[in-house]
Amino acid sequence: LGYDQHELVGHSFTKVFAPSGEGDRAQDTTLLKMMKTGVINDVETAFLAKDERLFPVSLSWSTTRGRDGKVAGITFIGRDITERIRFQESLKQAKEELEQRVEEQTSELSIANKLLRDEIAERMQAEEKLGAEKEHLSVTLRSIADAVIATDAGGSISLLNHVAEQLTGWGHDDAVGEPLSKVLHVVDEQTRQASEDLVRRVCDTGEVIERAQSGLLVAKDGTERIVAQTGAPIRDHEGKVRGAVLVFRDITERRKLEERLFKTRKLESLSMLAAGIAHDFSNILTGVMTNLFMARTQVSPQSETYRLLSETEQSAYRATSLTKQ
Numbered sequence: 369l370g371y372d373q374h375e376l377v378g379h380s381f382t383k384v385f386a387p388s389g390e391g392d393r394a395q396d397t398t399l400l401k402m403m404k405t406g407v408i409n410d411v412e413t414a415f416l417a418k419d420e421r422l423f424p425v426s427l428s429w430s431t432t433r434g435r436d437g438k439v440a441g442i443t444f445i446g447r448d449i450t451e452r453i454r455f456q457e458s459l460k461q462a463k464e465e466l467e468q469r470v471e472e473q474t475s476e477l478s479i480a481n482k483l484l485r486d487e488i489a490e491r492m493q494a495e496e497k498l499g500a501e502k503e504h505l506s507v508t509l510r511s512i513a514d515a516v517i518a519t520d521a522g523g524s525i526s527l528l529n530h531v532a533e534q535l536t537g538w539g540h541d542d543a544v545g546e547p548l549s550k551v552l553h554v555v556d557e558q559t560r561q562a563s564e565d566l567v568r569r570v571c572d573t574g575e576v577i578e579r580a581q582s583g584l585l586v587a588k589d590g591t592e593r594i595v596a597q598t599g600a601p602i603r604d605h606e607g608k609v610r611g612a613v614l615v616f617r618d619i620t621e622r623r624k625l626e627e628r629l630f631k632t633r634k635l636e637s638l639s640m641l642a643a644g645i646a647h648d649f650s651n652i653l654t655g656v657m658t659n660l661f662m663a664r665t666q667v668s669p670q671s672e673t674y675r676l677l678s679e680t681e682q683s684a685y686r687a688t689s690l691t692k693q
Contacts, residue, residue, distance in 0.1 A: 370418035381444065386414035386422050407431070409651045415446065424449050428654050432662055443658055452643075459636060466629050473622060484514060484615060485576070488600050515595075515616040518602065521609060523548045523567050535595070535616060537588030552614070554583040554595065563597075570599040570612040582619060594620045650691050657684045 369376075369384055376383065407430040414422050425446040434440040491504050515532035519525050525543050528551075533539055536551055543551045554563040563583045570577055579597040586592055595616045602611040664677040 369415060370421075375418075381442075384415050384417075386416045407655070409654075410647060412449070424453055428651060430654065430658055432658065443654075445654055455639075459639070463632060463636065466625075466632060470625055470629060473625065477617070477619075477622070480513060481617070484512060485598075487512070488613060488615075492600070492603060515618070517543075517548065517552060517614045517616075518611060519548050519567050519614070520611040521571050523565070525551060526611065532616065535585060535587060535593060535618060537591070548614075553586045554597065555586060557582065557584045557594070560584075566597060566599040566614060567612045570601050571609050574601050574603075574609050576600040582623075585616065593618050594623050646691050650688065653684055653688050653691065657681060657688070660684060 371384075407428075409428045411427045411429070413425060413427060415425050416422055426449045427447075428445045430443050431439045432441045432443060494504070512529070513531065515535045516527075516529045517525060517532050518527040525546055525548055528536070528538070528540055528543055533543075536543070538546075538551045548567055549562075549565075555561060556563060563579075566577065566579065577599045579599075582594050582596050584592050585595045596619050598615040600613050600615075601609045602613060604610050660677055660681040664674060664681065667673045667677070
């Protein structure tokens with residue numbers, strides 16, 4: 369507060385409270401409740417230092433009583449919570465920014481996925497024969513951001529775009545004509561077992577299939593990426609299935625972002641739990657130290673009881689320091 373002891377002793381406690389209005393000092397209405405119950409914990413208010421500096425505090429108030437049971441005084445224990453408030457505000461801001469980034473990226477991914485499905489559906493409906501369909505598909509695939517591989521009904525690669533080349537590590541000329549299983553190696557993230565043959569399933573059912581569970585794509589050089597997979601049939605002008613188109617989206621960064629958000633929320637929960645436990649324990653210590661002080665004033669300083677009470681009081685102060693840590 370910046371005061372010497374003699375500048376405050378004898379003055380009203382409201383001298384150190386932040387002013388509530390023009391010319392007035394704060395008069396906390398919780399005083400009435402405290403006089404009835406004997407204690408008030410964790411009242412957030414502000415103190416006014418001698419240099420007119422305001423800072424937030426958390427107050428715990430308790431009454432002390434004489435032998436006749438009447439209120440003899442009030443004990444105020446204030447904790448400067450400036451850093452705690454700053455930390456909470458920083459954590460809240462970081463959480464909001466992270467949630468906003470996740471929302472923006474999720475929205476972009478959803479829009480891109482919808483556009484991709486619409487494009488593939490429109491191409492498949494518009495083609496009159498297989499050769500023209502492949503040509504149109506080739507132009508489309510090289511202009512989108514997802515990895516796309518086209519195969520014939522037997523699973524041999526007929527086309528892959530630039531993104532697919534980057535993800536698999538195979539060039540277009542080297543991959544065309546090769547079995548899909550040789551170029552595209554997708555395994556389960558947990559078991560490391562090879563994923564289901566999506567081309568065979570698409571060709572057998574003739575339906576667009578979106579794999580619910582993501583997989584781990586192992587590139588030619590051993591690089592691993594998490595991908596989401598979708599497959600759609602390629603039909604000729606008679607409606608017969610002549611192959612399949614596989615679409616892979618690299619969701620590695622999105623997964624990392626989700627994990628970071630999850631860790632942030634866990635840390636936030638942990639900080640709230642620790643703060644709650646510390647506050648509760650500190651409140652218990654406040655009552656213990658107050659009673660020890662009052663008990664020590666009732667016995668002779670030369671007595672053994674006085675010495676034991678003093679040692680116990682020091683232990684309580686050390687417990688308070690540990691709680692703060």
